[in-house]
Amino acid sequence: MWSIGRIRFDSRTVLGPMSGFTSRSYREFMAGFGPAVAVTEMVSSKGLLHDPVASERFVSSPKGCPTGVQVFGGEPDIVAKGAAKAMEINPDLLFVDVNMGCPVPKVIRSGSGSALMRDPRKCGDVVKAVKDAVDVPVTAKIRLGGTDETMNFREVIDELLKADVDAVTVHARTVDQRYAGRSRPEFIRNLGREIPVPLIVSGDIYSADDALRAIEVTDAEGIMIARGGVGNPFLIAQVNSLLDRGIELPDPTMREQSEWCLHLMDMTIDELGDKMGLARLRSLVPKFLAGCRYSREYRRAVTDPGTDYEGMRGFVVRMADELGDERRRCEGTGLRLEDRTAMKPA
Ligand SMILES: Cc1cc2nc3c(=O)[nH]c(=O)nc-3n(C[C@H](O)[C@H](O)[C@H](O)COP(=O)(O)O)c2cc1C
Numbered sequence: 001m002w003s004i005g006r007i008r009f010d011s012r013t014v015l016g017p018m019s020g021f022t023s024r025s026y027r028e029f030m031a032g033f034g035p036a037v038a039v040t041e042m043v044s045s046k047g048l049l050h051d052p053v054a055s056e057r058f059v060s061s062p063k064g065c066p067t068g069v070q071v072f073g074g075e076p077d078i079v080a081k082g083a084a085k086a087m088e089i090n091p092d093l094l095f096v097d098v099n100m101g102c103p104v105p106k107v108i109r110s111g112s113g114s115a116l117m118r119d120p121r122k123c124g125d126v127v128k129a130v131k132d133a134v135d136v137p138v139t140a141k142i143r144l145g146g147t148d149e150t151m152n153f154r155e156v157i158d159e160l161l162k163a164d165v166d167a168v169t170v171h172a173r174t175v176d177q178r179y180a181g182r183s184r185p186e187f188i189r190n191l192g193r194e195i196p197v198p199l200i201v202s203g204d205i206y207s208a209d210d211a212l213r214a215i216e217v218t219d220a221e222g223i224m225i226a227r228g229g230v231g232n233p234f235l236i237a238q239v240n241s242l243l244d245r246g247i248e249l250p251d252p253t254m255r256e257q258s259e260w261c262l263h264l265m266d267m268t269i270d271e272l273g274d275k276m277g278l279a280r281l282r283s284l285v286p287k288f289l290a291g292c293r294y295s296r297e298y299r300r301a302v303t304d305p306g307t308d309y310e311g312m313r314g315f316v317v318r319m320a321d322e323l324g325d326e327r328r329r330c331e332g333t334g335l336r337l338e339d340r341t342a343m344k345p346a
Helices: 024-031 045-050 052-059 076-089 105-109 113-118 120-133 153-162 208-218 234-245 254-288 295-303 309-323 334-342
Strands: 002-004 007-009 013-015 037-039 067-072 096-099 138-145 167-174 199-202 222-225
Touching (some): 013 024, 024 254, 067 076, 076 096, 105 113, 120 153, 138 153, 167 208, 167 222, 208 234, 254 309
Parallel strands (some): 013 222, 138 167
């Protein structure tokens, strides 16, 4: 049992924010596998203020799916007002997380995301302003620092703590690394026991063993599942089982993968409609088909621009027929490099 402010959690897995992936339907689908909470993809605080109607779908949360909202922005008062607006749109949101790690140039140019880490005092000011504006706990998601030479996570965390932050997530890469190269939790060794609020560790969690190692090194309370969970939702159940009960669950069969994939396909189309839904599925579905015999052929078929929704479903059903009880091979961090580098935000 751990908590963020007054919100208590049994499960230690946190579904991480991913622009272009963690939409409402994805979060709802993943909730079935047992994360403590899901974080929305980052939402612009300016967008929330200027076009709350358009922002609504990003901050909405399905019943039975505990959700925190992630906001981004460069100025404390704007982030605070944006956060308050998000809470007004969806009062069920459990906490507000502030993005301080996004490496996308457009976001940095606006002084948001990882640009905030260049000014640790400002990071504190943002959290302070948000805390004054909302009644729920406030958390921040940071990186190790800008580069190996300017790794200032400790300084930033000190300012966040002064501002009374309720939890901190550290993605154990520098901004320079963006999403490639190895995540390096060894730089935040024992951090979890050194700070008075919960630490959530993020980076390269592709297997239950990866999660266990990251927690052992950092002493984090929470473990964030991001790219590793895309197309492998059962990872959440495997991590929970290993961390809570010391039991290793076998990898899912391709029949299970197929059933889950079909379910998510329907939910995605329901949420995003035919056109946007199909575009989203072209990046989601191939991940479900990874790690099996013929996966390259299946993946090529479903990503073919000529394959429509029904065609895609056909391949996913065929996979279950052809491979049935064969288990997905979840190779862990090392062999997933190709997948990892392919999934970058725009
Ligand atoms: C496509 C994509 C979109 C992402 N969007 C966000 C985001 O909106 N907010 C955020 O804080 N992190 C975002 N991240 C970072 C993830 O939450 C996570 O910290 C990172 O991918 C490291 O974990 P992993 O190596 O296990 O994927 C994104 C990552 C990817 C790959």
